[in-house]
Amino acid sequence: VPHTDILIRKLESIGTLTDEQRQAVARLDGTIIDLRRGQDIVREGDRPRTSTLLLSGFLSRYKIAGTGSRQILALHTPGDVPDLQSLFLAVMDHNLGAVADSQVLSMPHEEVRDLIRSHPILGELLWRDTLIEAAIFREWTLNVGSRAAYNRIAHLLCEVMMRLQAVGLAQGNRCDLPLTQEDIGDATGLTNVHVSRTLRDLRQDGLIEMARGTLTVLEWERLKEAGEFDPLYLHLRGTRGSAVGGTLG
Amino acid sequence: VPHTDILIRKLESIGTLTDEQRQAVARLDGTIIDLRRGQDIVREGDRPRTSTLLLSGFLSRYKIAGTGSRQILALHTPGDVPDLQSLFLAVMDHNLGAVADSQVLSMPHEEVRDLIRSHPILGELLWRDTLIEAAIFREWTLNVGSRAAYNRIAHLLCEVMMRLQAVGLAQGNRCDLPLTQEDIGDATGLTNVHVSRTLRDLRQDGLIEMARGTLTVLEWERLKEAGEFDPLYLHLRGTRGSAVGGTLG
């Protein structure tokens, strides 16, 4: 399978593509790069000449606060292009790195620009994706700003699960989630210690199982409720209002 | 002065315009609406047919969490188009309302779409603005997720000050900031009580004065330091790296 398959699946999770558009996306080319957990792709202050399509694994965007603590701003799943913004914003304002061993396609900006110029509709779809990303950022602000630890972590798990499902990377109520408790803490504004205690509570309440990098959702409805999770903000095709599509629930 | 002047000033704070593009923006038309503090423009679940240009005042985007508490996700200053996203995302995933008496221009989607179609470069500039907005959302996640109350509020004040300055709405080290302490709390994930105590500390430390809806920054450098504020993420023209442009500092 060509490496752009996952991108096509991602785009079709948020919009529709014609055959011609699918072929145009499939012609996108670049360099495949293997990354180890912890490796950075671009850093704050960089001026990238490429954009990165995540093929497999997990990436995170993060910043280091004044106290030295890391805040994860976004988690990225296969099909995402986390540094598309460098097409229009010359200087990176945050870091992008791998939180799990990953494989990416590094696409020269010109490749992407040509695609957008020749297919304005695809440009609009990518813009749309930018807007969805912004909606996810807002939801994260709500998450760390307004929810208690228990609900906050529940919400994060719901989101990752649903996004993986949208690109076909969940197996029923189960998915790969190769995050350490420290990663989860950095994404939710909590300490790894408190994440440990809170995950124990979620397990003891029978909502999830989580071990060896695999998340299993035992009680989707109760987990959603705990996380106050309404997938509307993901703007996925196939979710109508606050209904949950797919095989979940 | 035509009402689109403020939009042109905003666009020129993040990019360059030709005379022809300026004229095209100036031809944007719509309905002028006056809003009182507390009034909503669009709500979660709505499917707007217009986008809103803020002419004067302050708007906020917000969500209500499960506990009933309001989380402000973004503050908008004149020149912003806070619901541009409704051009591409049919359903609103959050609310947009006035936090101060405001005046807006409600522009039919078709008006904006025509502008983008006839001037793709302006489309790219608006996309760029979308990306900057996303950068601001990320910074807010960092703010509420990683910083203590004192630093958090300092950061918010720095950002608002600098954004108002970028569109010419600050008078030296002073600007209108018609926010209640409850508003500030909802934007930073704090209670109004703790905001009150923290603002007192900021005043006592000689960093700011704040009364009757006016903010005066007495010690810009120390306030920046307290807020760990690096304006890079605002991607303003005229700021090089982390340098502070304009009349501040």
Add this chain to the structure above:
DNA sequence: CGTATCCTTGAAGGACTTCAAATGTTGTGG
């Protein structure tokens, strides 16, 4: 098999919240 990393649990401390009441400010109708 040993070492690094990750997870878990306990105990103490701190930042922020909650509850409550007093004071100050703003806007409006008489």
Add this chain to the structure above:
DNA sequence: CCACAACATTTGAAGTCCTTCAAGGATACG
């Protein structure tokens, strides 16, 4: 222009959620 109501700010005291510090145990990997 005053009086009054509604709203915003301030301060105190008690409580809670989460952090910090510390140490032991499990798991992964060369």
